[in-house]
Amino acid sequence: MENKKNIYKEIIEWAYCILIAVVLALLVRYFVGTPTIVKQVSMKPTLLENQRLILNRWFRTTHQEPKRGDIITFEAPTLKTLNNIIDDPNSNPKAIYENQPSNIFSKFTYYVLEIGKESYIKRVIAFPGEHVEIKDGKVYINGEELEEEYLKDDVKTQLRNSDDVLDDFVVPEGYIFAMGDNRAQSTDCRAFGCVPIEKIESKVAIRFWPLNLFGKVQ
Numbered sequence: 001m002e003n004k005k006n007i008y009k010e011i012i013e014w015a016y017c018i019l020i021a022v023v024l025a026l027l028v029r030y031f032v033g034t035p036t037i038v039k040q041v042s043m044k045p046t047l048l049e050n051q052r053l054i055l056n057r058w059f060r061t062t063h064q065e066p067k068r069g070d071i072i073t074f075e076a077p078t079l080k081t082l083n084n085i086i087d088d089p090n091s092n093p094k095a096i097y098e099n100q101p102s103n104i105f106s107k108f109t110y111y112v113l114e115i116g117k118e119s120y121i122k123r124v125i126a127f128p129g130e131h132v133e134i135k136d137g138k139v140y141i142n143g144e145e146l147e148e149e150y151l152k153d154d155v156k157t158q159l160r161n162s163d164d165v166l167d168d169f170v171v172p173e174g175y176i177f178a179m180g181d182n183r184a185q186s187t188d189c190r191a192f193g194c195v196p197i198e199k200i201e202s203k204v205a206i207r208f209w210p211l212n213l214f215g216k217v218q
Helices: 002-031 104-112
Strands: 033-037 052-056 071-075 119-126 131-135 138-141 168-170 175-179 200-209
Touching: 002 033, 002 104, 033 200, 119 138
Parallel strands: none
Antiparallel strands: 033 052, 052 200, 071 119, 071 200, 119 175, 131 138, 131 168
């Protein structure tokens, strides 16, 4: 009988330790940082598929503002294009988020466990109030050509196809404009609109795989 009590006590202690470990892991993952794997081609050649990154989420927790050129992750909009949805997207260039979780359980599942949530990784290009123009294969901010040293010399920034609609607009207050470095194959704000700053999840901190590329990502 005494042995059974000891076994039960040990099981409870182990369960308690496991629960604490899980809670701590979730807290660190949500508030501090988390590893991730690149699954998209939109940031080539800066980031390639299957490379491993550490995402800085303390950036979001402390409400830090992103800088131009930062590589960030954000919650993917519900609608991937504003084409045929808004008559003139350039006059209202906001990404659309629908069917957001409404109760505590669904918010926990979606935002903390990230079940059913899709995220994009892109580079910050413009900030609230800035006038963005995409023309002649270049990006212009308030009339000045944006120097993008992270792009290869032969990369042209333009609208890829009929789904891309934003080429002359002002970034709304509370939003940012972001694009992938692989401009020809990146579904980004040119198509779905500017992203609310509150939807930014993290900033890319370091690449830890492959080992020969270990370090900060520019």
